[in-house]
Amino acid sequence: MSSIAATQKRRSFGAFLWDYLTTVDHKKIAHLYLFGGGFFFLLGGLEAMIIRIQLIKPENDFVSAGIFNEMFTMHGTTMIFLAAMPLIIGLMNAAMPLQIGARDVAFPFLNALSFWLFMFGGILLNCSWFLGGAPDAGWTSYVPLAITSPGHGVDFYIAGLQIAGAGTLMSGINFLATIVNMRAPGMTYMRMPLFTWTTFITSVLIVFAFPPLTIGLFLLMFDRMFGSAFFDVALGGNAIIWQHLFWIFGHPEVYILILPIFGIFSEVFATFSKKRLFGYTPMVFATMLIAFLGFMVWAHHMFTVGMGPMANSIFAVATMAIAVPTGIKIFNWLATMWGGNVQINSAMLWALGFIPSFTIGGMTGVMLASVVADYQYHDTYFVVAHFHYVIVGGTVFGIFAGLHYWWPKMFGRVLNEAMGKLTFWTFFIGFHLTFFIQHFLGLMGMPRRYWVFLEGQELDLGNLISTIGAFFMAFGVVVFLINIVYTAMKGEQAAADPWDGRTLEWTVASPPPYYNFKQVPLVRGLDALWVEKTEGRGEMTPSEPLDDIHMPNSSILPFIISLGFFIAGFGFIYQPDNKLWYIVLYGGMAISVGAMIVRSVKDDLGYYIKKEELEREAD
């Protein structure tokens, strides 16, 4: 690393910032996703704390009813769209191209555009806090409530999610094309690491699940901003259409949140048990089966709408069927550890904590799938407990596991183990304190989304325990933040392969050079690196002679395109008030479309790293 590394060390903050604003490198885009997603995770966590403080005692008046509505709406929206998904997409960006032996994703420019669309969408949504109030119709934004909600809160929800959602759709297409076209020689589909498999299947879900949300948001936008009548019953509209469109998106969405996590845990269990993943093939097919069934079950969110016993029964049975492939996965993970040389560190702790937590969430899921019982559970804290057990106990645990596991690869330093363990234990205990009791609060009749509960209904103690648990979780997150700062300052430098890993990302330096692989490796089996460690010479055999490497050019255009949509978003939101806002609307669109035209007509052929330059760099 001669000249390039030297200049990178000395550059100014401005150059650093410009580098990240214009980067199309999947590894730097991963950093951006982790930063952006992490920021929104803290914001969503803060909103959660306000919700729990309000519910610490009966008839509390910490926040008003209106603010409380905004808090739970923004908590859900932020955590799903702006925290969990971006963090997952960040990990996919960081690990997937390395795992298949690729030098970048299929569309590096589009990758940057995906990130900036997400970021500007998230910022737009959160601007609502300062501009007359956040959305307050729940993250599901059901009509007619969302149509009649006063102010511009719901308009911000529409515009923000529309922009962020477009970015996510592009990520899905990008990852699919990458995995199909850019696998290293020998990397057949059935030799791909499980995280790459789940990225692939999740991307399919994204491509097919996000368009219904796009349409739903358009219909809501047309009704709220342009006077159409989709949900206006007086003009023949139908409010149930929103619920169908939302959940045709919304149910696959929860699998978008959990399938990549299954992939992360599969990597972690195999690596730290020193064993090949038990039942690799059934794991792949179970993932496909979950994804397929995930599109068949959306109406289980709508049992109480009145679709009739036949529709309800079909969706109930389909929902219960999902427990089968999920159960296969749980048993495969247990069997992976069985007889393995299990090493327990922070990443592994999150994986171990995940199994019982997620299994509880899965079990309550089957309970909720039972239609008759669901009439009792519907819209109570039982549902809140269920989806937090799967989303926190599954997705958040998995993100933490993935961060600990890939942190050395992403940032070149190993996260501190002591602080990692402290984070795990406080968060794990806090999580169960917060949400386990909520099952019983729900069964006792406490409805979700209410800003107060009354005294003397035996709900006091449960809510107090739940709030105390939330503080434990917050403490764990703060320790994790300290860990990040400490690691950046004093953390131990990571070797290329700190965990004695099994897959291709551990064959390159930590952090990897910007071109990833000097020579694309030849893959000889599942767990490519492990094959070489046990049957080869301990390192990958190159599949090609050293040659020039083609690299994409950096570009500021993704930032400008997204900025244009961000500006246009304000135009859309405010044009019903004053037609002058059309200037902002068209101005923003002109910026975006102009930047797209520049992108189209200017040839972007990339550049080549010369063979001689690669030879000069020390191995």
Added chain:
Amino acid sequence: MNHDHTLNPETMPQEPEKATLEGKNKFLGLWFFLGGETVLFASLFGTFVALRNSTAGGPTSQEMFGLGLVFIMTVLLLTSSLTSVYAIYHMKNNNFKLMQLWLGITGLLGLGFLSLEIYEFAHYITDYGFTFRSSAFGSAFYTLVGFHGGHVIFGVSWLITLLIRNAKRGLNLYNAPKFYIFSLYWHFIDVVWVFVFTVVYLMGKVG
């Protein structure tokens, strides 16, 4: 990746659109995009079918729709699909001039379709008072057909940009995938129109 601008019919590969990794990625990426677009239009069709009888006392589809106009629109758009096939045929034979000609005809047919659609909408609004806001049926009709029309507008703009940008460059491995994926997109718009014609107009007139 060789972006040699001096390719001649002898050195041009059989499938120039998939001769480079960039080309392969664009080809596959557009197919996945069309997969997403299919669900997008499916959602719109579902909404339309749910609301197509919710006229709120306004004009019904039987009263308004005239199959003659829609038939001409269908002929225009389906023919434009055929002409784009000719264009790609000439692209594969490395005949840039004829490819430009057939793509130009494709664009003109698309514009013809669009002008008839604009006439159709204006006719409904002025003669029947049937607007985006008058009933749920109106909202669903203009949204579904308008989304399709918007895709045609986007396609024509895309085509014009491509033709102008590459007017004097000839065919090479860098722009061949761009022309090819445009034609894929254009076929998709046609297929959607077949469903619009069936579900909106035929079922609206008869059903």
